[in-house]
Amino acid sequence: MDICAKRGFEVIEKLAFERVSGSPEEKKAAEMLYEMAAETGVQVEIEPFEVEDGIVHNASLEILEPYQQSYEVTGYIRSASTPEEGLVADFVYIENALAVNLVDVKGKIVLINGRCSKAIYEKLMKAEVAAIVTGSGSMLDKDESSDLGINKLRPILTDESGFAVAVNTRIRDAVDMVRRGASKAKIVVKSECITKTSHNVYATVPGTDKADEIIAFGAHYDSVFFSAGVYDNAAGSAVLMELLRHYSKNPARRTLRFMWYGSEEQGLLGSKHFVAAHPELVEKTQIMINVDVGAPVMGHEVVIVTGEKSASDYIDGLMKENGLAVEVKQDIYSSDCIPFADKGIAAFNFMRPGAPGASFIHDRNDQLFFLSPEGLNGTLQTAALFTEHVANSFMLPVAKTVPTEITEKVDKYLFKKK
Ligand SMILES: [Zn+2]
Missing domain, CATH: 3.50.30.30 (Glucose Oxidase; domain 1)
Known part of the structure; x- marks a missing residue:
């Protein structure tokens, strides 16, 4: 396959700035992803959506006693x-x-x-x-x-x-x-609620003979305050870009939809928006492939299958057959797989968690220094191998469904009342 971790790593380097939900920087990152995706020649869209936000004009806390x-x-x-x-x-x-x-x-x-x-x-x-x-x-x-x-x-x-x-x-x-x-304090807060605009970026490679069957790819590209968000999740965004670069030149039998989500860090808002706004596409979606956290120098490859045990066993066998060291688990994952699983679509989460003490998340220490192209390559290879098997196979080799025990976890995650 025409994929390259070094080239993918450049995507991470370009996105290495704070990209908080609804900020001008998040929008700039969406535009950069749009440009990069458009360079492959496929159809690309950028879709705005509203997020509940606010402005805090001032806030203070003074202890008065003792x-x-x-x-x-x-x-x-x-x-x-x-x-x-x-x-x-x-x-x-x-x-x-x-x-x-x-x-x-x-x-x-x-x-x-x-x-x-x-x-x-x-x-x-x-x-x-x-x-x-x-x-x-x-x-x-x-x-x-x-x-x-x-x-x-x-x-x-x-x-x-x-x-x-x-x-x-x-x-x-x-x-x-x-x-x-x-024991006694004075608080002053002046705050107002406002709506901001976040963005998703979509690139579609139509399938050659099973165009009605969609494989959905997701990676969030937003970050949190103070964080360059390279490990979480410019890395996943880069994996998707490399897969797009390959499949734009080598279309698969099934339709591949690459989606970079905004506002994941605020409660999976980008993927929730997509699922709510495009029922006709969700209807055609067979499975979802999500990439969230990657590229630490020291880490290990993990796939979390938000789907059937049989699907998890399939991936485990596929990775072993190809000599790739990957820990495969069946569970939910706090990321953009959730809104898909909530619609009954099996999701496959590819990631490379960093070794304890060797990677940092959601703070100023999520920095390029802790990552490498070789670190990115592991997740790129595992995601590409699985993608090739689901994008071009005669029949989908994994179950598309989500079993009850996983659905229950998803409901709990989404605070659904019984
Ligand atoms: Zn993340």
């Missing part, structure tokens, strides 16, 4: 606003928000231990807290590299429970508040 100190905070995107003069209330550290922690928190500013999950958010809103404080980063962060995390109250939280006043601080500052027994 000592006085201001700490740097970021307001959650889509946080409720406080009155202009701020909100003064008792301050309490409530650990993991267990029932006992929540007995006496009504009207108080609460500091929680870690991320504000949907389950914790619901509990805090029910308990009628006045405001939520979270901490992020590490106690070991150096001053010059201590990014103050920017979080968002996603619609999945606010749709059911409403909007809270929420701010985030550095974890070392949160620890300082707990250590010094902060």
Whole structure:
């Protein structure tokens, strides 16, 4: 096959800048992918879609008792606003928000231990807290590299429970508040909800004799704040570009749809948009191939099959037959495979997780320095081998269906109520 990890690695290098959902940089990355895909001569589209976002005009947190100190905070995107003069209330550290922690928190500013999950958010809103404080980063962060995390109250939280006043601080500052027994605080947040535009990029190589059978490829190209997002997921974007470059010159029997998704990091928004907006294409989609995280120098190849055990066994055998060292598992994966699996379409997730301590995700350390073309090659080869077997085979060699036990996990992931 005409695929080349060195050439693919150039895609990663070009995309090595912060590309947050709905930002001008994310749009620039979409346009770059569009240009690269269009160079192959196939039909390429760029599709905009709306994402719920917000602007935080200002946010501050001051401890008033038993000592006085201001700490740097970021307001959650889509946080409720406080009155202009701020909100003064008792301050309490409530650990993991267990029932006992929540007995006496009504009207108080609460500091929680870690991320504000949907389950914790619901509990805090029910308990009628006045405001939520979270901490992020590490106690070991150096001053010059201590990014103050920017979080968002996603619609999945606010749709059911409403909007809270929420701010985030550095974890070392949160620890300082707990250590010094902060008991009263003032929070000011001025925030507004706005809609932003994110983009998906699609390139289609029509099939030569089974054009109605679509193999869908996905990789998200957005990143999170402070991250160049090369491992996660310019690498997957590059794998798709190399496959497109090959199949644009060597069309397969089945139709291949290459899709680079925006806003995955905000809750799989790009792939959810595609699935919702194009039922006629989803209808024809046989299976989905997703690539998310790749190219670390030291790592190992993994395929997670969000489908039948028989499909997982097939890939395991195929890789062994070809001498490729790949760990194959049957499970769900927190990525763009989910909206497809939710439609009953089996998804195959190709990835190369980095060795512990040798790769970094979702922060400023997701850098080119930790990646290599050789690292990218593993995932490129495994994805290409499988693609060739599903794109050009007489019959599809893997089951297209998603078994009940996987569907149940998908439902849980999507917070579907029974
Ligand atoms: Zn990712």
